Amino acid sequence: MRTISIQNEDGNQIAIQAFPIDEVGANERADFFTKRSVKKDSKLSALYLALSMCDLTTLEGSDTPGRVQQMCAKARFPVPPDLIEPYLIKRKAGPIPSVAAVCVYPSMVPIAVASLKGSGIGIASVSTAFPSGQAPLNVKLDDTRFAVENGATEIDMVINRSAFLSGDYQQVFNEIVAIKKACGDTHLKVILETGELGSYDRVRLASEIAMEAGGDFIKTSTGKINPAATLPVTLVMLQAIGDYYQRTGKKIGMKPAGGIRTSKQAIQYLCMVNETLGPEWLTPHLFRFGASALVNDLLKQIFKELTGQYYYDKVFSID
Amino acid sequence: MLDTESKIVNFEYAPSIEAIDIVRIEPKNKLFIGGKFVEPTSKKYFASINPATGEPLAQIADANAKDVDLAVKAARKAYNTVWSKMSGKERGRYLFRIARMIQERARELAVLETLDNGKPIKESRDIDIPLVAAHFFYYAGWADKLEYAVPGRAIQPLGVVGQIIPWNFPLLMAAWKIAPALACGNTVVIKPAETTSLSCLLLAQILQEAGLPDGVVNVVTGAGETGAAIVSHPDINKIAFTGSTDVGRLIQKSIAHTDKRLTLELGGKSAHIVYEDAAIEQAVEGVINGIYFNQGHVCCAGSRLLLEESISDLFVGKLKSRMEKLRVGNPLDKNTDIGAINSATEFGKIKKLIDSGIEEGGEFFEPSIELPKKGFFQKPCFFNKVSSAFSLSRVEVFGPVLTISTFRTTQEAIMKANDTQYGLAAGVWSEKGSKIHKTAAALKAGVVWANTYNKFDPSSPFGGFNESGFGREGGRHGLFPYLSIK
Numbered sequence: 001m002r003t004i005s006i007q008n009e010d011g012n013q014i015a016i017q018a019f020p021i022d023e024v025g026a027n028e029r030a031d032f033f034t035k036r037s038v039k040k041d042s043k044l045s046a047l048y049l050a051l052s053m054c055d056l057t058t059l060e061g062s063d064t065p066g067r068v069q070q071m072c073a074k075a076r077f078p079v080p081p082d083l084i085e086p087y088l089i090k091r092k093a094g095p096i097p098s099v100a101a102v103c104v105y106p107s108m109v110p111i112a113v114a115s116l117k118g119s120g121i122g123i124a125s126v127s128t129a130f131p132s133g134q135a136p137l138n139v140k141l142d143d144t145r146f147a148v149e150n151g152a153t154e155i156d157m158v159i160n161r162s163a164f165l166s167g168d169y170q171q172v173f174n175e176i177v178a179i180k181k182a183c184g185d186t187h188l189k190v191i192l193e194t195g196e197l198g199s200y201d202r203v204r205l206a207s208e209i210a211m212e213a214g215g216d217f218i219k220t221s222t223g224k225i226n227p228a229a230t231l232p233v234t235l236v237m238l239q240a241i242g243d244y245y246q247r248t249g250k251k252i253g254m255k256p257a258g259g260i261r262t263s264k265q266a267i268q269y270l271c272m273v274n275e276t277l278g279p280e281w282l283t284p285h286l287f288r289f290g291a292s293a294l295v296n297d298l299l300k301q302i303f304k305e306l307t308g309q310y311y312y313d314k315v316f317s318i319d
Numbered sequence: 320m321l322d323t324e325s326k327i328v329n330f331e332y333a334p335s336i337e338a339i340d341i342v343r344i345e346p347k348n349k350l351f352i353g354g355k356f357v358e359p360t361s362k363k364y365f366a367s368i369n370p371a372t373g374e375p376l377a378q379i380a381d382a383n384a385k386d387v388d389l390a391v392k393a394a395r396k397a398y399n400t401v402w403s404k405m406s407g408k409e410r411g412r413y414l415f416r417i418a419r420m421i422q423e424r425a426r427e428l429a430v431l432e433t434l435d436n437g438k439p440i441k442e443s444r445d446i447d448i449p450l451v452a453a454h455f456f457y458y459a460g461w462a463d464k465l466e467y468a469v470p471g472r473a474i475q476p477l478g479v480v481g482q483i484i485p486w487n488f489p490l491l492m493a494a495w496k497i498a499p500a501l502a503c504g505n506t507v508v509i510k511p512a513e514t515t516s517l518s519c520l521l522l523a524q525i526l527q528e529a530g531l532p533d534g535v536v537n538v539v540t541g542a543g544e545t546g547a548a549i550v551s552h553p554d555i556n557k558i559a560f561t562g563s564t565d566v567g568r569l570i571q572k573s574i575a576h577t578d579k580r581l582t583l584e585l586g587g588k589s590a591h592i593v594y595e596d597a598a599i600e601q602a603v604e605g606v607i608n609g610i611y612f613n614q615g616h617v618c619c620a621g622s623r624l625l626l627e628e629s630i631s632d633l634f635v636g637k638l639k640s641r642m643e644k645l646r647v648g649n650p651l652d653k654n655t656d657i658g659a660i661n662s663a664t665e666f667g668k669i670k671k672l673i674d675s676g677i678e679e680g681g682e683f684f685e686p687s688i689e690l691p692k693k694g695f696f697q698k699p700c701f702f703n704k705v706s707s708a709f710s711l712s713r714v715e716v717f718g719p720v721l722t723i724s725t726f727r728t729t730q731e732a733i734m735k736a737n738d739t740q741y742g743l744a745a746g747v748w749s750e751k752g753s754k755i756h757k758t759a760a761a762l763k764a765g766v767v768w769a770n771t772y773n774k775f776d777p778s779s780p781f782g783g784f785n786e787s788g789f790g791r792e793g794g795r796h797g798l799f800p801y802l803s804i805k
Binding site: 020024025029035037039040046049 | 330331332333335441445595596597598599600601602604605636644653654750770771
């Protein structure tokens with residue numbers, strides 16, 4: 001077991017421990033969830049659930065107010081209600097859920113806030129010099145404060161990989177603590193950028209640090225690095241969450257992000273959460289998908305389940 | 320701030336049942352002798368049941384000594400006139416063809432295997448049948464290269480081999496036996512277990528369609544008496560048996576006065592050692608796979624878990640919560656992890672051993688999962704804090720029952736692992752390479768898995784020490800029992 005020593009905010013030395021991970025075994029176990037067969041009513045409810053867990057995301061240099069407004073409209077009504085109403089009635093299915101949140105850069109937070117007023121949809125903002133995190137801490141704090149002051153309800157920060165990979169875990173810890181403070185009551189998701197960490201052992205260690213430092217969620221990736229979210233990496237993080245819960249009684253959330261494009265993949269993730277942490281984690285409060293293309297595939301599959309046929313793709317808006 | 324309290328969703332997997340219409344089961348199944356399906360001279364048939372429902376699946380011919388004699392004669396004729404004269408290359412072509420046909424009919428074979436045996440479709444589909452094909456492919460490759468298996472030595476096939484196989488991996492055991500025998504130029508009389516004859520008979524049909532010369536493989540179905548007729552037949556050159564240690568002993572005694580060759584693959588009580596520096600989550604998964612794979616009906620099942628005392632509470636806790644997630648039920652459901660116990664006899668045996676374990680005083684645990692109302696279903700379970708002196712630590716259960724005890728040092732782990740009459744397999748979990756090597760070298764077991772368990776490959780030899788039998792199957796070593804080497 002890997003043990004590192006960290007000084008916490010109160011000046012006390014605490015030990016952070018991480019179990020070693022056997023890569024072959026973790027991959028094998030993750031692969032198991034690709035073989036679960038979710039059909040019929042279970043499939044429909046899984047699709048609804050997955051949709052309600054999506055953080056609809058746009059994180060491009062080219063994002064403009066217009067683009068963000070359009071995405072927010074999609075977040076509210078993923079599919080025009082009139083279009084689907086007759087099928088819902090026929091199948092006695094509930095209304096199509098809106099997504100959990102939108103995820104934008106801090107500068108776009110005011111636009112998203114205005115667009116989503118009264119919808120109950122969360123506004124997540126990336127911060128801390130996303131995606132690289134290569135900025136001084138005061139810049140990262142300002143970045144975070146700006147988003148929070150403008151109405152972000154969730155902050156997606158990146159860990160300092162430079163510090164992590166050079167072995168300065170104290171710095172990684174301190175930054176998360178500082179950002180958490182800057183967040184106040186705003187929900188904090190900590191992005192580990194697992195694609196840059198190089199091993200599951202390190203993913204496990206980074207997860208432990210992030211949870212110990214006060215992250216409400218741990219998140220795999222920025223979506224800017226390949227590989228982004230994978231089933232095994234998410235499994236390793238879910239197991240860390242499970243052990244943390246056993247130890248502290250605190251439920252930490254999980255957000256795989258990047259690379260999840262199909263309903264089939266999304267359902268595999270849900271099965272994995274169900275069988276690793278249990279159904280109490282199957283809520284948007286504790287599990288999210290960071291995705292954009294996924295939403296339309298979920299809608300397509302929901303239509304397929306409701307109508308019995310594959311719907312013409314162009315029925316759904318692109319964003 | 321987000322509200323973290325919310326209702327728990329009901330995330331159930333709706334039944335996802337594999338369709339069975341691909342399989343056509345004959346109501347009456349004859350013997351396969353001399354390339355044809357023939358009535359047994361006994362005129363007797365017995366029922367084979369679906370263990371998941373308890374309902375009969377089909378009637379199976381009961382071969383008597385006369386039927387066995389006909390099968391041996393057919394095999395001898397095929398050996399003398401065709402198979403021993405054929406070049407290795409030609410024999411290999413037949414084996415390759417059989418392997419491909421098995422792949423083509425994989426789904427049909429998987430469904431039939433699950434119906435007859437009770438194992439989950441997930442396993443018959445993803446493990447059994449692919450390994451069956453792989454085994455034929457592997458030995459097809461050896462057929463024309465036998466002289467390189469033992470360089471500089473003269474080799475010859477043995478003649479007619481009698482093979483008796485168990486019910487836990489019906490078709491896979493048939494492949495393990497038939498493929499190397501044919502590759503080496505022998506002809507075969509094989510008897511599947513009486514509760515699981517159907518897939519072996521479907522294999523016979525495939526052999527027929529593959530154009531394998533008549534009599535090269537003969538399938539005689541029946542129970543112990545049929546097996547005894549094979550063992551005692553004077554014109555059989557070799558017996559290969561996989562099954563219980565008791566029957567193995569009986570076979571060895573009964574051929575003691577003959578020059579028949581013998582290989583035995585018998586029972587086991589394999590140790591699964593988890594050191595404190597193991598990758599815990601993966602080790603839990605490995606232990607689950609080690610003992611609950613195929614309902615625990617695995618001769619090399621990791622049925623004795625040895626935990627380093629410093630992690631035992633943590634590990635047992637994780638094991639319990641993992642076991643709550645195991646899905647026991649209809650073997651045809653694609654989401655079933657553990658299927659049905661193969662027969663009423665085995666079911667009774669397992670129940671009895673569990674009762675004796677409770678009496679001896681181990682800490683019994685079984686998850687709170689629901690079982691189907693009909694059929695032979697057993698919850699996966701374990702006994703914690705078990706002593707090596709308990710009968711449950713020494714007797715093979717051949718079911719989903721694990722015993723757990725602790726150790727303090729590497730020496731103690733090795734000592735406890737070897738404290739058994741068996742020696743088929745063992746598993747070791749540690750992230751420290753040197754410790755794995757040290758432990759593996761000291762374990763008296765035919766197979767030692769490191770940081771994994773129950774991994775099978777046709778190129779890897781398999782077999783036991785002590786009362787787990789002798790002879791190796793798989794790999795180059797698997798050829799030797801079917802060759803006369805000068």
